[in-house]
């Protein structure tokens with residue numbers, strides 16, 4: 001193991017084997033909401049333009065497939081016509097993933113806050129163009145049963161974390177405060193970590209990789225989110241099968257979210 005690896009400060013240590021993959025997959029695919037709750041667990045992907053929100057949903061859906069067969073049902077990419085502009089949802093079992101437009105493409109900032117609040121409350125219909133949407137009062141945006149968000153994954157491109165300006169980070173803090181105030185469960189998902197130099201063969205030790213830990217420390221300091229709630233996924237895959245390690249990384253985040261949301265739902269039934 002090279003000097004870039006350290007057990008100190010390691011936040012997660014998922015076993016990277018078939019057995020753990022089966023445990024994670026069984027739990028998530030068969031998950032049922034606690035008594036007194038109906039519908040789905042709604043998880044919102046939120047982040048800057050191009051962070052990998054849509055790609056992460058494709059990875060979740062692929063990892064949840066019994067055989068890890070890949071899906072690209074969520075449009076992704078960096079071309080202007082592949083940017084996400086509308087609020088969309090994708091479901092598997094009792095899990096529903098909500099895709100949003102990159103928040104820094106929405107103007108002005110004050111309205112982005114209102115929009116986020118309305119999305120969290122389930123007041124924005126699926127298919128709404130978030131770029132054009134002018135938030136009005138909650139009265140004219142009634143709550144849509146089943147659209148209330150339970151958890152938010154703040155998606156960050158790990159390769160640009162240290163290049164985000166203070167101004168943008170301040171705006172992000174305001175947005176994540178809104179999520180925190182609503183008691184919605186929050187995690188950070190780092191994408192594109194392979195571009196930090198972590199090879200596939202080393203994914204088992206990814207959370208011990210020092211440059212990644214430094215990104216987590218940096219993100220934790222600037223977002224106020226605990227390091228224990230910071231995870232990584234890899235959305236770079238080709239072909240019709242996603243590797244076991246990529247599946248485990250993705251399902252590990254999901255399991256963490258669902259177990260915490262489930263605990264919360266049980267107290268509110």
Ligand SMILES: Nc1nc2c(ncn2[C@@H]2O[C@H](COP(=O)(O)OP(=O)(O)OP(=O)(O)O)[C@@H](O)[C@H]2O)c(=O)[nH]1
Nearest residue numbers: 049050051052053054055076077083084102192235
């Ligand atoms: N190498 C690598 N590329 C990734 C990863 N995740 C996303 N990408 C690439 O990053 C680009 C943007 O990904 P998207 O998933 O479309 O990003 P997004 O956050 O949905 O972007 P918007 O909807 O435009 O805000 C695409 O070209 C993806 O292939 C990753 O984990 N690794």
Ligand SMILES: [Mg+2]
Nearest residue numbers: 053054083084
């Ligand atoms: Mg997108």
